[in-house]
Amino acid sequence: MMKKGSIAARLFWFSSVWLIIALIATGLLLTELYSRALERSQIDSLNFNLETLVARILEAGTPDALGVEAADPRFDRPRSGWYWQISGVDGGVFNLSNSLVGSEVPKLDIPFDEQNSRTAIAYDVFGTRLRVIERKVKILDLEFVVSVTGNLDNIASQTGQFRDQTFIVLGAIGAMLAIMSTMVGRLALRPVGKLARAIEKVRSGNARKVEGSYPLELTPLAEELNELLRSNTRIVERAKNQVGNLAHGLKTPLAVLRNEAEGKSEKLQDVVKSEVEKMNSQVKTYLDRAQMSARSAMIGSRTDTAKTVMRLVKVMQKLHCERNVELIVPKAGMIWFHGDESDLEEMVGNLLDNACKWSRNRIVVSIDSSNSTQQRKVIISVEDDGKGLSVDERKAVLKRGVRLDEKTAGSGLGLDIVKELVDIYGGSFILEAGSRGGLKATLKLPSVK
Numbered sequence: 001m002m003k004k005g006s007i008a009a010r011l012f013w014f015s016s017v018w019l020i021i022a023l024i025a026t027g028l029l030l031t032e033l034y035s036r037a038l039e040r041s042q043i044d045s046l047n048f049n050l051e052t053l054v055a056r057i058l059e060a061g062t063p064d065a066l067g068v069e070a071a072d073p074r075f076d077r078p079r080s081g082w083y084w085q086i087s088g089v090d091g092g093v094f095n096l097s098n099s100l101v102g103s104e105v106p107k108l109d110i111p112f113d114e115q116n117s118r119t120a121i122a123y124d125v126f127g128t129r130l131r132v133i134e135r136k137v138k139i140l141d142l143e144f145v146v147s148v149t150g151n152l153d154n155i156a157s158q159t160g161q162f163r164d165q166t167f168i169v170l171g172a173i174g175a176m177l178a179i180m181s182t183m184v185g186r187l188a189l190r191p192v193g194k195l196a197r198a199i200e201k202v203r204s205g206n207a208r209k210v211e212g213s214y215p216l217e218l219t220p221l222a223e224e225l226n227e228l229l230r231s232n233t234r235i236v237e238r239a240k241n242q243v244g245n246l247a248h249g250l251k252t253p254l255a256v257l258r259n260e261a262e263g264k265s266e267k268l269q270d271v272v273k274s275e276v277e278k279m280n281s282q283v284k285t286y287l288d289r290a291q292m293s294a295r296s297a298m299i300g301s302r303t304d305t306a307k308t309v310m311r312l313v314k315v316m317q318k319l320h321c322e323r324n325v326e327l328i329v330p331k332a333g334m335i336w337f338h339g340d341e342s343d344l345e346e347m348v349g350n351l352l353d354n355a356c357k358w359s360r361n362r363i364v365v366s367i368d369s370s371n372s373t374q375q376r377k378v379i380i381s382v383e384d385d386g387k388g389l390s391v392d393e394r395k396a397v398l399k400r401g402v403r404l405d406e407k408t409a410g411s412g413l414g415l416d417i418v419k420e421l422v423d424i425y426g427g428s429f430i431l432e433a434g435s436r437g438g439l440k441a442t443l444k445l446p447s448v449k
Helices: 007-060 152-188 190-204 219-263 268-296 305-319 341-358 391-397 414-424
Strands: 083-088 093-096 117-123 129-139 142-151 324-328 362-371 376-384 428-433 439-448
Touching: 007 083, 007 129, 007 142, 007 152, 129 152, 142 152, 152 190, 190 219, 219 268, 305 324, 305 341, 305 362, 305 376, 341 362, 341 376, 341 414, 341 439, 391 428, 414 428, 414 439
Parallel strands: 324 362
Antiparallel strands: 083 093, 083 142, 117 129, 129 142, 362 376, 376 439, 428 439
8 A cells, every 4th residue: 555645656646647648648639530530531432432423424424314323322321411413503403312312412602613623511401410522514515513422420420439439448558557557666666665674774773784785776875874874883983982092091190189189299289280281181182083073974065175285285385485396186077075174174284294394395296086886085195205204114103193203393193183084084094105205195085076
């Protein structure tokens, strides 16, 4: 049973309405075509019988000869509406059909055309609607008019019967098509029900993701749902980890405060101040991370990658005017980063700042995209011509607060922030040897159309 407001019900009623309109239009069109075919057939038959009468008059040499008659047996049946008559121009009758006994051919008040013919619709004395065709014929000095008529009421009756039968047949076809439409709708929407049941399993905890194979139209939806579930899982796990880290980070300062309070140390004020600063730092760090996670979870957020990176490149060109910073942007279309603009600025800005610090002269920034079957990616590479890093140094530099050169200004948190943001967005961050002898940092982040 179809529920009100369901797709199946809408599909059924929509297809039914259009099916009814189409079948009615088809029935009326077929009826009109059948009526015209009958009328053309009648006109052809009347013209044929008219030509036959003229030919037999010419053979007999006189219109009142016994051999002058039409071959169609309908002209022998009284009141059939099928009549023929040969009359003089002055109105005198030379010959007539057996069907015309007790009646007469209606007189026409219209002139003959260039072929000495004329046709009109008229009624006989019985009220029968007729089609009348007349031709003026002249033999020697004798001029006369040959008239034939056909019954139009018969055509109307046959058309009505045909119309009734047509609508009965079309009604049966419509009923079968409606049943078929219902069955097709149910079969076509089965994958939707399957997807709904898979989502229900996820909601009830019986499955961790939407499983199963779906038609081409529903596969992107299932993939997006799974991606949403994965994102939600990462957010929850990250929140748990951060809460645990925060608790672990606060445990030591609190223990120190408790011990100092119990020991009644003279330096209690200094210790309290120091440990409170540590706790404030821990709280601030995890609040910042929570804000980054919240921004990454915003649905529908997107950033023009080229525009943002170009702005950062211009800033670096001004800050490090002694460096040559180049930007390579693809010509084909815009590339959108699926995330917050400030996060993209944070990631690319840190990489650019490091590249400007360590390069000899040249930094090349390139933007590209990858359209894999799994997920669209925006690829941002920052390459310098500095001395580069060894494999071990690349691993070490990603650790929080690690600085390989203490002489260079900085906190050592830049690449750690980049890596954390990349992880939040489900991307990847790679450090490798560059083609110019320096370091090449590559970001692969989610992208949208």
